[in-house]
Structure formats: structure tokens, C-alpha cells
Amino acid sequence: MEGEGLTSEAIDGPRPGHGRDCVRAVGTVMSSEGLTADVGSQVAVTRERRGRWERSSGLLRLAIEDRLALAGLIVLSVLIVLAVFGPLLWPQDPLAVKLSHTLQPPSFAHPMGTDGVGRDVFARFCAGARTSLIVATMVVLVSGVAGGAIGLVAGLSRGLTGVVLMRAMDAILAFPPLVLAMAVTLGLGAGVTAATIGIAITTVPYFARIIRSDVLRIRGLPLVEATVALGASKSRLIGRHVLPATLPTVLVLGTAAYGDAILTLAGLGFIGLGVQPPAPEWGTMITQGLQYALSGQWWVGVFPGLGVLGAVVGISLIGDRMRDLIDPTGTALGS
């Protein structure tokens, strides 16, 4: 398979053992050959490519038709609104300590109560949403671009470069994802930037592998030969034919990576390596909530966890629907 010896995909589709959702997405993508089935003539190729574009752009619209995906979209939208407009909707300072109001249960004045030093949990929840969503977005963008570039080069080069790049990706995949993110964050000095870099590094190989296998597949299609025969430059070939063809799979993987990034950030925060207090972040808020949970102040830790859960489940429901659309043979129960 693709002549690079025995990779895990050669054996089982999903590479065993990495980020939860990424595995799922990689597995599907590997099996979604039907999407860009071999096409004979140039006309058919063009039609196929346009169809793919339409499918990508219409994905969101189609996702709405599925009730679970719609629910995911709504939850995620609410969180985005809270993250963006939180300070306007609820003008309380998430950092303002008020020692006369510690550990107040949820009320009209504090919809999610207050924490151990009297900070408003709802304001912190909104600020935490902003942190999580920004970090996850950065992770997906950075690792998508870096992984895309690596996968493209590895897929196009026939020499040593490709081998070396993919071996480097294997080295990253040798760690359970959280463990590597932990090491990177520790090395760079705990904090939100270090955490973002750490999570992005663990995510790069998934993008690199998918793009590379897509590129390898597309490279064998007649459309490439035809384009080259027509005198197209290499950059045109890549920009107009190769990259667009990888778009749907990348979109699906992006949603999976987004959810993983939010979870890993919360995990790092829980360990004490992510966003540093007093800055509000869901994972660290849960850690703080732990010490109050057993004395009855459940609201300190429960709400931030709901935030993580909502964001991750929301994005995976959308991603799952998109995946069903890309790969109709997939997992629908109906057949």
C-alpha cells in the first residue's frame, strides 16, 4: 500500500491509538475512495470536481437536515455567541474577586453562582469559552496548514524528503496525544501559547497523513496526466486540482481535530499545564471545582465541564453528519 512498508493504515484503516476523533475521521477518509472514484474523460473529471465543490459548500446546509447535527450546531452557536458577546451580555469582570460573595449558589445575580473567591462563574464560563474556541481554532488552522504542507510535499516528492517527513510524523504519533502535548507545554513553560503549540504539534500528523494519501491517490488519476499534457504548471496542478480534491476530507478531520483540541486543552488545564490561573479556562475551573464539590458547592466545577461537553459533542455531531455525506456507504442505519 503506497509502497512505504507497513503503516498502520495498511492494516486496519484507522491508525490505532490516537486522538479519539481523529482516529475516527482518518478511518473514514481512508475508506472514502468512492468520493473521487476513477474518472475517465476530462469532461467527467471537471464535472466530478465541480460536484465535489458543491458538496463541500453545501455540507453545512445538509448537516442541518439531520436532527442530531442541528442540535450540535445550536449548542455550538450558543457557545460562540457567549464567547464573542459574553462581555456585552453579561458585563461582569471574570477576574473580579469579591470576598463577601464567595461560593454563592446560582441565582439571578449570578446565574452559575460564584467560586471560592467570589468571582462570577458565568462570566468566567464565557471567558473560558473564548479561550477554548480561540485555542481550538488556532490549533486547527496551524496544524491544518503545517500538516497540509507536509503531506503535500511528502505526497509529491519521490525521494528522501517524503520518507523523512513521514518518519518525523511517526515520531509524533508515537506518543499518546495528551502525553506529547504535556511534554511540549512543560518544555516551553506552561501557558496558553505553549498549550496551543503543544496541541498543534500533536495534531499535525493527522493532517499530513490524510493529505499525503489523498495526494498519492490523486496523483495516479488520469486528470493529472491530462493537466500536465495540457501544459499546466505544477503550482496550477496543485492549486486547481490536487488541493480542492482533498478539501472534504480535510473539513471532516478539521471538525474532529477541533473537538480534540478543546478536550486536550481542558486536560492540560486540569493537570496545571494549560492556561494559568487566574485566567479563566474550563479545565482549570473544573480543577478548582473539585475541592468544593464534596462540600456541596457543585456549581463551581459542573458548569465549566458542561461547556467542554457541549462544545466537543456539538462539533462532533456536525462532523459526523458531514462525514456521512462525504461517504454515503458509511454508517447510516437505513441500508
Next chain:
Amino acid sequence: MLRLIVTRISTAAAAIFGASILAFIFLRVTPGDPARLIVGPLASAKTLEAQRHAMGLDQSLWTQYRDFITSFIHGDWGFSYSAGRSVAGEIGSRLPATLELGLYAFVLAFVAALVAALLVTYRRRKEADNAARLFAFTALGVPPFWAGLLLLLIFSEHLHLLPGPEGRLSLATQPPGKITGFYTIDALLHGQLATFADAVRHLILPVLAFALVPFGYLFRLLRANLLEVSREQYLLVARSKGLTEWTAFRRHALPNACLPALTASGLMLGQLIIGSVLVETVFNWPGVGEYVVTAITRQDYAVVQTFVMLSACAFVLANAAVDVLYGVIDPRVRVSAAA
């Protein structure tokens, strides 16, 4: 077959080598002077220099890397000042706690996932399927430490059914004599039923929190496999030769659907490592993960370094073993791997 083993072992070795470089770069070379951390901020330049020398930090990078790897291979993983003993000794004594937790969690996750996937695919009820899928998504989206917090809130703090975060046993209960290190098994072997019951009561909540992620993953995998297999023609043949629907399903669909789930056991090891880090602290479970989290907060980097390297080795080797095993079981894999 030999070729499969050789290729798989060499890629595994390459991955571990690369991983050791990564670990070295991030934990040894990046900013932050490990010697300064040990001698403290008030130490004189001379003390610092002596410490740097003692740790080999004044050597060339290559020498440092070589020393790092040699001592790691020799099991010399350094001294953990947060535990007051060698890292190897501390990890060794904590491993059974983590393994006991992980083992029960995975047995639970696998059985539950298999039953749920069977119910959903065999009966083909759309509502049941949606409910199970949503639950699996939720299981995968829950941060395990938050699940632990919720379970403690409900079953310990609110309902008072199960003990709170007090580790593996109640304070009043003596640990059973060590045979396997698993308190449940040791207690049974010694015939101490009260100890066994106490150990079980302490296991339930952490096991549930731990099992969520593997359950979500396995359920999705098994469900997809069962659906795929049930479209195969040999199932049609099985039915047409007069087997009942259930027999055809059980004899022909189930084994074929479970086979790819075998590869998930590599992933499960990764989840064991991550889960142990994320769950144990919540329950004060004296395992490896809790040790690592403590070590991080106390800047005991020898522990973190060892943990990172050990995880990579275990993870890579487990995946390689699974791949080879899979080749043994499924001849088609051997063919495509050799191609």
C-alpha cells in the same frame, strides 16, 4: 509473515528513536534550566555550575542525548524528590493500582459497547440507534476528570451510596497481602471478603469515569463494523441456507466485526495512559497518573521525563504487536502488507 514482523519492528524502532529525540528536545533542551530548579533560585553561581556538571548539562548535546538514552535503557530513571525514592521504584509500586483500574474499565467498556452495538444493529431501531450514538458522542466529549467529579457528586456526596475520593480502600481497611497487586484479586485469594467488598466499592466510580472514553470509541467502531459486515454477501448466503437471523448474525457477522476491534487494543493502551493521568487525581487513586500530575505541580521533572518516554515505548510496541497479531489472524493483511 517474517517480512511483516521485520518491517513492523523496524518502523516501531524508528518511531521510538524519533520519539526519544522529541522528548529530549522538549524536556531537556528548551528553556528552563533543570539544574537551577534543583538547586533553587538562591543558590550561588558556583553551586549551579557544580549541579550542571553533575547532571552533565555542560556536555555537548550529543553526549547529553547519549547519556539520556543509555540511562533510560538501563532502567536508571533518576531520583524523584517528590516521592523521596527512585523514579523506577515509585512507578513500579504504583503500577498495579493503575492496571487494576484500567483493566476493569476496559472490560466494562468492551462488554457494554458490544451489547449496545449488537442491540442497535440487530434490531435496527432508528430511535435506539440515535440514543446510543448520542450517548457515545457524549462519552467521547466528556473530560474524564469532570465525569469523575459528577459521579462523586451524585453517588458519594448526594446519595451517599459509594465512598468519596479516598483511594483504593477505606482508611480502616488494611490492604491485603501482596500477590498480584490487584486488591480485589488479592483479597479474594486471601479469603478476605470484607476487604474485597471495600475494594470493589472504591473501584466503581473511578472505573465508570475511566470507561466512558473507551466505551464511546469501541461502540462506534463495533457499530460501524457490524453494519458493514451485515451488508456482506456471505451473510445473505448464511441466511439463505436456512440459518436463523440470530445464528447467522452470531456465527458470521459478529466474529468478522470484532476482528478490526482488535486493533483498538493499541489505542486502548494510549487511553489507559491518558485516562490514568486524567482520572486518578480526582479519586486520590495512588496510581502512576496521580504521581505524574503531582510531579508536574512539584516540578519533579525526572518523573515526567520517564513517564513520557515509557508511554511512547509502550504505545509503539503495543501497536506493533497488535499489527503483527492481526497479520497472524487475518491472512489478507499479510498479503497487502508484503505488497
